[in-house]
Amino acid sequence: MFKTFKLTYTVITIFALLIINACSTEKDAALNVGYHNMTARFNGYFNAGEIINQSASSFRNKYKEDYTQILALEVYPNEKEASELFPDMDKAIEKCSKVIYRHSMPDPNVVSRKKDEYCRWIDDNWFLIGKAHFYKREFDKAEEKFKYIIKEYNHAATKYAAKIWLAKIYIEQGDYSKANLQLISAENDMKLAAEEEKEGMFSFLKKSGPKKNKYQRAREKREKKKKKKEKKEEHAPEKFTDDLKKDYELTLANLSIKQENYPKAITQLEKAITLTKKRKERARYEYILGQLYQQLGKNAAASSHFNRVINSNAIYEMRFYAKINKALTANSNPTELRKDLNKMLKDEKNLEYRDQVYFVLADIDLREGNRAAAIVNLTKSAQFSVNNDKQKAKSYLKLADMHFEDKLYIKSQKYYDSCVTVLPKEHEDYSRIENKAKSLSSLVENYEVYSKEDSLQALVSLSEKDLEKELKNILKDIQEKARIKKITEKLKLEEQQRRLSAVNTVNGEGSKWYFYNQKSLAKGYNDFKLNWSSRELEDDWRRSNKQQSNEFKELAVDSTVVSVDSLTIDILMEGLPLSDEALSKSKDDQMVAMYNLGMIYKNQLSEEKEAIDYFQKILRKNYPHEKVLPAAYQLYLIEKLKGSSKQKEYENYIKTNFPNSDIANLISNPSYFEEKERIEQEDLLTYKKALNLYELQQYVATITYCNNIIFNDQDNKYLNKYYILKAKAISKTGIGGATAAIAPLEDLIALSPDSPEGIYAANYINQTNNGDDVQEKLKYKPSLTEPHYLIVLIPEDKENLLNEVKIKISNFNASYFNGDGIKIISTLIDETGQVILVKQFDNYAKAEVYKNAFTSIPAKSLLNNIASDYTYYLITKPNFSILQSTKNMEEYNTFYLENY
Structure with a gap:
């Protein structure tokens, strides 16, 4: 019994010593190498590879394809989507890093420069770390x-994969020349590996020569062994596997697609298909091939x-789009296609x-020149887009562009606005569409103001009898x-219920999907009505007050407060500008709106005819307003550019x-503003001299x-300021x-x-x-309701940039x-510099809106x-008046920090 125990103990001890010895990374014995190969492969490479593959697969399964665009050969996350993969990729990186640290042979921290790596899975772990960083x-x-x-690891097959993945990095970064260089290098490696493989494959065909005795054969065997060892040390290229070849062809095809070299992409993709074993992958590549041939106009292919x-066994969505595309390419007869x-x-x-079918029908309508039918089908496409925002956005964008082409800008804006609400921010055209909206x-906004005020003014111009009659018709x-x-x-x-009933018949009454479950849908519909009441299917359905189609219906009635049933003539009358003050405000608002419309048509839309129409309306109104002069000047500029005789009429x-306006002077003297600026600079220098005398206490002077x-x-x-300065100097002398x-x-x-x-x-x-303490009264007081200005300080060393800053702020305001x-004016606070005064805002809230826009990132393009x-x-x-009196910016800065 004791002997058995002793023997067992001895065996365990020896085994433990062998294991401990095998853990050494400095010996290249078979036991050491075998141990580290096994642990590096299964503890790191295999587990980390599974994590990366499962995470990437999960992402691909959730990815929403846009079948109307050329599909991506390989689906990778964008910046936003990549964050979802971070935990898994970090876990894979950690596993591989531990393996490299523990199992690299010899230990890179011990040897000053490694000449070789005995553990054959270390390079694979490095590769997975690079791959994980790529997905991140x-x-x-x-x-x-x-x-x-x-x-x-120049001898390892991972070198080939590393070059291919380097090319993928450069493609993602848009550096196509670098990507191409890496793929050329990978192609050379592939050729070299193929030659080496071919040489080994036909070695048995070499002539064996005369029969050798056993001593000669033994010597030859030793020489072969020696050559094999030498060859191994020279690191002959490893085999370029079919999986690597497929990855190479796909990456090259992807590069060609990015460069819009579709013929080359087709060649590479066809090669990749022959190397693809999974049927769903093959189906995807076949679909992309179809799209590429479509781009080249080769409809039969x-x-x-x-x-x-x-x-194929592709997912239903892909097969559906394949049917649509086949119909578009194989059938040239529009009737059959419909x-x-x-x-x-x-x-x-x-x-x-x-939604996609209606979109294709709209495309056919446009080919046939039937824009009205196309608009109907595009509208249906948008209405039926339930869970496909990309398609809904495309339908809205097409509708917006069509209305814009037809110069129906009001309708066009509604569709651009709707498009932006559903278009992903990552979309390449998002900024362009948002800016257009x-x-x-x-x-x-300006048209609605103009139209509304025009309608209200038309109503109040009626006799009492006619007004009552018109209001009754409106009601x-x-x-x-x-x-x-x-x-x-x-x-x-x-x-809707009829359709759902039909769907339930097909899918069974027990369907759990929300839109196939009538009870769930009915509950949702009732909840919607409880919150929003009955709503027509239209853009901006959440808004409570929309523009009436008939101009006379645009009365100031809040539909969220007054129900239709309780509307009366008296309530409608409340929205009319019946007093002189209300009518003046209505006319003022309309004049501003007309001028803005003219400027938008002239500068943003290049619609000269519409611009002229609105500017002329301002003049025909014969109503005294600050926009009359600029409107007349815009008409003058338009006619001058055309070389029209009407130029003289507006002049x-x-x-x-x-007669005394800046514009009248400018027409007479094109250098008027330059001369005015020069005079203003002289006035500024003169005023500074007066201030200097005051600061030197030379009050009489x-x-x-x-x-x-x-x-x-x-x-x-600065004439007004001289009166103030004179009063201050008199008070200092004590005279009088x-x-x-x-x-x-x-x-x-x-x-x-x-x-x-x-x-x-x-x-x-x-x-x-009143006998008040003037200094006490001159203290700054916070107020949210007082009119506000925004002031920009121009230090003395930047006074030469004053006009440039004013122009930029003016462009921002426009x-x-x-x-x-x-309005923008420049004025002097003290002798150290000027301020630009942006005025004015009705209260603090409106001034704060302006300030936030002024400091926003989009505004940087103008400011x-x-x-x-x-x-x-x-x-x-009032505080600005105090600041002008005290001339103490430091004091106001303290007040501002405490109150704003």
Whole structure:
């Protein structure tokens, strides 16, 4: 018994010692190499490979294909999607890194430079790390790993794969020349490996020569062994496997597709198909081949490949699209094609794909020149797109583009806006479509204001009897539309239930899918009605008030507050501008809207005729407004560019009605603004001299200097400030008592009562007369309701950039706040620099909206770095008057930080 135990103990001890000895990475004995090969393969490479493959497969299964575009040969995640793969890829990287650290032979940390690697799975683990980084879109790290493999494992087959995956990285980065170089290198490796394989394959055909004795044969055997060892040390190229060849051909085909070299892509893809074993993969490549032949206009070849997909075991969605594409390529007869597509619409299996069928029908309509029918089918396509936002976006975009081509910009904007709501932000055209929607939204908003105010003014111009009659007709029309809408909604619901009943018949009553389950759908419908009431199927269905089709129906009635049944003539009357004040506001709003429409048609849409129409409407209104002069000037510029005789007509109009305006002066003197700017700069220097005298406490000289300007230079830009400065200098001298300083302020109020300086002077006099502490009253006060300005400080060393900054802010206002009546002026706060005053905003909330837009990233294209390079503040109108008086920016900065 004791001997048996002793023997067992001895065996276990020896086995343990062998295992411990095998763990050494510095010996290349068979036991050591075998142990490290096994653990490196199964502990790292196999498990990590499974994690990567399963994660990539899971992503591909969730990926939504766009069959209307050439499918990707290999589906990889984008920046947003890659984050979902991070946990799995990090786990794979960790596993492989541990294997490399523990099983690399010899240990790279011990040997100064490894000349060889005894563990044959280390390079494979490096490759998986690079692959995981690729899926994470960490291309720099992936590139580093693949280049390391090529450099350190030149004899291994992983070198071929590393070159192919390097090419994939460069393709993803759009660096096609680098990708091509890697694929050329991989092709050379493939040829070299093929030659080596061929040489070994036919070695048995070599002549054996005369028969040898056993000693000669033994010597020959030893020599062969020696040569084999030498060859191994020389690292002869390993075999280029079929899987590697397939990956190479696919990558090369992908590169050719990216470069739109479709003939070359077809050649490579056909080679890849011969190397593909999985039938679903083959079907995918056949579909892509069909698409490529479609691009080249080779319909017969395309139809053949689509037919193979139809007869394959591909997923139903791919086979459905293959049917559509086959119909488009194989059948040139539109009647037969429509027949085939209508059959697809009737097939219950295609309920989910009706949007695509209608889209193809619209395409056929357009080929035949039937735009009206195309619009109907595109509208149906958008309506039937339930879970395919890409298709819905395409339908909306097509509708938007068609209406834009037809110059129906109002409708076009609605479709662009709808397109943006469903289009993925990653889409290559997202920014272009979003910008178009935004630019047209300004057109729509201004048109709605113009149309509404025009309708309201037309109503209030009627006699009392005619107005009452018209309002009765409007009320009757609103109620009738509400009744028809209710009936339509009921019919739609009945039709929907009928279709669902048919679907349930096909799919069985026990279907769990939401849209196949009538109880679930009925509950959802009731919940929707509870929240939103009955809604017509249309764009912007969530909005409570939409523009009435008839201009006279656009009354200011909030449909969310007043139900149709409770509407009365009196309620409709409340929305009319019956008072003089309300009518003036209506006319003001309409004038601004008309001018904005003219500018949008002229500058953004290049529609000269429409622009002229709106500018002329402003003049025909014969209503005094600030937009009359700029409208006349725009007409003058348009006619001048055309070389029309009407140019003189508008020139005379401007000079007659606005003789002293800047525009009238500019027409007479093209250098007017340059001269004006020069004079303003001279005025600024003159005012700085006056300020300097005041700062040097030369108050009498200051008063004399101010009087000289006040009496002799009435056009001086800083004239108002001289009155203030004179009053301050008088108060400092003490001459004439406390009231002596009041006289210049009273003169200023008489000259310019509404200017910031005039308001300041009036406040000062009132406070002085009331015996208040003026300094106490001049403290800044926060207010959310007072009118606000935005001021941009221009330091003295950047005064030469003043005009450039003003132009950029003006361009920003034209793009973002066109029609808000925002003005830009430059003024002086103190001798250290000027400010640009952007005014004015009704309250803090509106000023904050402007400031947020001013500092937004999209605005940088217009403002460059103004928001970051210059100091700016929001300030109330009264506080700005105080700032002009105190000239203490540091004090206001403290107040601003505490209150804003």
